Amino acid sequence: MRPIYFFWVVFVVSLYWMGYLYQDFLMNLLIAGLLCVASYWLKHFFEKYIKNNFITSFLCVFVLLTFFILPLYFVIHQSIDFLRHLEPHSFQMFIEKLRNFTSNTFVDFPSLNSSLNKVLSNISVDGMMTYALKFSSYIGKYSLNFVMNTGFIVVFLFFFFYYGRKMYDYAIKLLPFQKSESQAVFEEINGVLHIVFLTSIINVLLQGLAFGIAVMWFGYDGFLLGVLYGLASLIPIVGGALLWIPIVGYEIYLGNITGAVFIGIYSLVFISFVIDNLIKPIIITIIKQKILKTPIQISEILIFFSILAGISTFGFWGIVVGPTITAFFIALLRLYQNNFSYKN
Incomplete structure (x- = not known):
């Protein structure tokens, strides 16, 4: 051998x-x-x-x-x-008011009313x-x-x-390549991760700030809920819904239907869709063009979708794992194209 x-x-x-x-x-x-x-x-x-x-x-x-x-x-x-x-008496009075509210609101839906009352009676x-x-x-x-x-x-x-x-x-x-080629692979991965890291921080701050300012007008602690929303936005799939859905329910209970509708639409449309899906790719573009000293050749849209794919596959840590795998694969393809592919 x-x-x-x-x-x-x-x-x-x-x-x-x-x-x-x-x-x-x-x-x-x-x-x-x-x-x-x-x-x-x-x-x-x-x-x-x-x-x-x-x-x-x-x-x-x-x-x-x-x-x-x-x-x-x-x-x-x-x-x-x-x-x-928290005062036990005040909490019990709140549960009683909530039970009466659900009974009057869902009077035309007896099965739903019965289920809600059963849940509330155990609280x-x-x-x-x-x-x-x-x-x-x-x-x-x-x-x-x-x-x-x-x-x-x-x-x-x-x-x-x-x-x-x-x-x-x-x-x-x-690595069995020229030093400049090996450095290019690492710089590509480093650039993508740098973009992802900064984008994630800015996205968390923007979502938390947007939600905190909105709920502050309804008498809530904007700073606390903004911090909570920013942290919740890192959780795959559910994200900020962990915050805005209970608040919408509480506003409905208080009879503030207009406020509940505003918070729900604001959270779904402006924060979840506009900030997370429209502004985020713009942030990626700005960081890629203005902040990074070493230009990378991966599209910002591909970086955005690699983050989504990573989160859906690996959970929270997919934020960095997904873009890393994508950047490494594309860098290898480019390396193969420059060194091993046959040209006509």
Whole structure:
């Protein structure tokens, strides 16, 4: 057997066992690596002022954590404060008023009226506390795994920032192409992820701001609901509907039909359709043309649809996984066209 064949056999077997050995960490490694690539511009920014690799890597991770953790901390703090000041008597009176409202509103629909009354009759302060305990135990069952995965992602993210340059140089040397071609592939992926990262942040801020301003006119806490809507917009499929549907229902209960219709149409048409589907591709175009120093050759429409495809296939993390797969595939096609395809 020729040595090269023996090497590839051993390499494939070794690669299989490496994948089997680290299978529990592969997704965490992938997510951390993609986040590092998407936000490596932070490292370049900090390196202009700080020359210590450890400190700049730590600051990059800290900034990313702050972006995700501070809104969650604010929401949890406000929720606990709301529950702490919740009066059982007032809550029970609200349920009674809601039961009377549904009975009078759906009097012509006896089956629906009966179902709603059955649901509302089971709602009480004690029942809510029991449900909260069951829900908290359910959350606790899966939160440990989530916290562990998040911890591994944070650790891997730090090491990717810390050794990013060395890993990049090593990967360039391993690829059997010219250095300029290998760099072009990585720059293409980096550019796409940079666009996706900035677009996602701007989209969250725009949706949260738009919803917060709208509900503030109806007496709600615009800042809290804006933060919640921005976070909810990251959830695949349902998104901001987790916020605006309950508020529309509450406005209907209060008898403010005009306000309920406005909030519903505003959320569906302006936020969900205009901002998420029309303004988002424009933002991608602006970032691609004005912010990125290295131009990429992938259409902004393709980037937009790769985000949608990634979310539908991989869930939340598909925001970065989908565009990465698409960019890598197109970069390989371009590499094949320039080096291996036969020209007539």
